[in-house]
Amino acid sequence: MIVLHEYPLSIVEHEGFKRYSNSLQPLFKVPSRNTIRADIFKMFEAEKHKLQRVLESNSSRVAITTDMWTTSNQKRGYMAITAHFIDESWVLQDRIIRFMYVPSPHDAENLGDALMEYLLDWNIERKLLTLTLDNCSTNDVMVNVMLDKLDKSLLLVNGKLLHMRCAAHILNLIVKEGLENLFGSGVERIRESIAFWTATPKRSEKFEESVRHLNIPCSKVLSLDIKTRWNSTYLMLSTALIYKDVFSRLRQREPQYRKLGPKLPSEEDWELAKEMCERLKPFFKITIRTVAAAMVDKFEKYWLDIHGILALAVVLDPRYKMDLVDFQFTRIYGKEEAQSYSKKVLDMCYDLVSQYQAIQSKEDDLDSFSNFSCVDEDVDPLSDYDMYISIKKRSRSGPSKKTEMDLYLDEEVLPRNANFDILCWWKTNSLKYPTLGKIARDILAIPVTTVASESAFSTGGKCVSPSRNRLHPRTVEALLFCFLLFFSVLARFLFLKNIS
Numbered sequence: 001m002i003v004l005h006e007y008p009l010s011i012v013e014h015e016g017f018k019r020y021s022n023s024l025q026p027l028f029k030v031p032s033r034n035t036i037r038a039d040i041f042k043m044f045e046a047e048k049h050k051l052q053r054v055l056e057s058n059s060s061r062v063a064i065t066t067d068m069w070t071t072s073n074q075k076r077g078y079m080a081i082t083a084h085f086i087d088e089s090w091v092l093q094d095r096i097i098r099f100m101y102v103p104s105p106h107d108a109e110n111l112g113d114a115l116m117e118y119l120l121d122w123n124i125e126r127k128l129l130t131l132t133l134d135n136c137s138t139n140d141v142m143v144n145v146m147l148d149k150l151d152k153s154l155l156l157v158n159g160k161l162l163h164m165r166c167a168a169h170i171l172n173l174i175v176k177e178g179l180e181n182l183f184g185s186g187v188e189r190i191r192e193s194i195a196f197w198t199a200t201p202k203r204s205e206k207f208e209e210s211v212r213h214l215n216i217p218c219s220k221v222l223s224l225d226i227k228t229r230w231n232s233t234y235l236m237l238s239t240a241l242i243y244k245d246v247f248s249r250l251r252q253r254e255p256q257y258r259k260l261g262p263k264l265p266s267e268e269d270w271e272l273a274k275e276m277c278e279r280l281k282p283f284f285k286i287t288i289r290t291v292a293a294a295m296v297d298k299f300e301k302y303w304l305d306i307h308g309i310l311a312l313a314v315v316l317d318p319r320y321k322m323d324l325v326d327f328q329f330t331r332i333y334g335k336e337e338a339q340s341y342s343k344k345v346l347d348m349c350y351d352l353v354s355q356y357q358a359i360q361s362k363e364d365d366l367d368s369f370s371n372f373s374c375v376d377e378d379v380d381p382l383s384d385y386d387m388y389i390s391i392k393k394r395s396r397s398g399p400s401k402k403t404e405m406d407l408y409l410d411e412e413v414l415p416r417n418a419n420f421d422i423l424c425w426w427k428t429n430s431l432k433y434p435t436l437g438k439i440a441r442d443i444l445a446i447p448v449t450t451v452a453s454e455s456a457f458s459t460g461g462k463c464v465s466p467s468r469n470r471l472h473p474r475t476v477e478a479l480l481f482c483f484l485l486f487f488s489v490l491a492r493f494l495f496l497k498n499i500s
Contacts, residue, residue, distance in 0.1 A: 012036055044481045068080075076473065100473070101473030112149070128155065131146070146162075207222065214245055309446055352439055353439070
């Protein structure tokens with residue numbers, strides 16, 4: 001109850017809680033605050049070890065997302081680390097595995113050391129897949145710091161695919177660039193008007209009164225945007241457009257509002273805002289090249305960093321394969337330039353197949369050596385034959401023989417279906433394409449945003465509430481772990497209750 005409902009640990013010492021517990025069961029002895037804390041830590045350690053065993057026993061690689069958060073109550077910086085992997089049953093898993101305090105300064109060296117310490121502590125450094133991070137210079141440097149500490153031969157394509165930039169932040173940067181260049185001053189004037197009419201309760205009431213007088217059938221409330229998030233700017237403008245006539249009426253009737261003068265939105269500003277909302281609503285239905293050259297530059301800058309992993313995921317989708325890659329690259333770059341980009345993706349696919357086959361070959365050799373060196377009366381008399389067949393298969397794989405990738409790409413793409421389960425398809429077809437199956441199990445686990453780690457901060461905010469602002473960082477992490485455990489159990493219980 002204390003964990004699930006975010007009560008302070010000291011609640012067990014409150015007189016009202018003691019009387020309440022006594023009224024329910026007079027013989028029940030309310031545990032002390034220290035006992036509650038000890039029980040929470042026991043649960044935390046048990047769940048932590050259980051998760052460590054899951055990650056160690058799982059044969060696929062682990063993708064990591066991480067982000068930093070500073071608590072408003074403690075003014076401390078916490079790093080949320082989320083692991084993403086596909087388990088043995090081909091089910092995508094994402095688990096928050098650390099929510100640790102990181103002392104200042106939060107520079108690349110300190111953040112890299114903290115993350116590296118976690119990877120070593122959980123034995124993930126040898127099976128690390130990617131790091132999905134926000135787009136900032138500190139993270140860029142941190143990735144380089146980590147590449148120096150990691151064994152690149154154990155990473156995909158020698159670490160070239162390690163850094164996965166958050167696609168949500170990239171989209172925000174692209175749209176923000178376009179907004180500033182095309183609609184910047186107009187958006188700012190509309191923002192000023194919204195700020196004016198939401199500044200005090202009295203002004204808000206006057207605005208609502210004008211809405212009623214004009215019989216506008218809408219109950220949406222004016223709100224300012226967060227300038228760093230384009231979707232909040234879109235919501236702000238779309239709501240303001242509904243009340244455009246209200247702003248015009250108040251401009252005529254309210255002297256204080258008229259004093260904004262040149263800061264008041266013009267008719268042209270409203271037209272631009274309308275056009276912008278129409279374009280942003282289905283953002284990817286517009287051609288980026290027609291929006292602004294600056295947006296294209298921003299798109300190119302980050303696209304070149306992430307398109308490799310995204311393209312690999314598309315190739316591993318049997319509905320698209322290289323066909324969609326070729327199609328989209330032609331639309332973005334033109335026919336001639338698209339060929340070179342497509343070739344890079346295809347080369348990366350073949351490189352990955354070679355790397356995975358080399359790893360599998362080493363594992364097979366180790367198994368064979370282990371079986372050979374073990375003296376056992378019950379040894380299989382045909383174990384040498386298995387080794388002979390394995391060597392023979394490898395010797396056949398020459399330049400003239402089609403690889404798994406060739407055979408996979410030669411097959412026709414599947415019909416597009418919104419209900420298609422790609423993990424289920426690869427679970428079934430990994431026997432047919434064993435190497436590609438292993439690659440798919442890794443690549444398809446890579447998150448393209450840091451949302452999973454950012455979502456931990458809303459939970460963290462509950463754990464570090466004003467009534468808990470003196471908690472030790474380790475206690476915060478334990479409470480977060482236990483909260484997520486109880487929440488998942490409760491959600492599963494309600495789900496099973498609903499379907500029954």
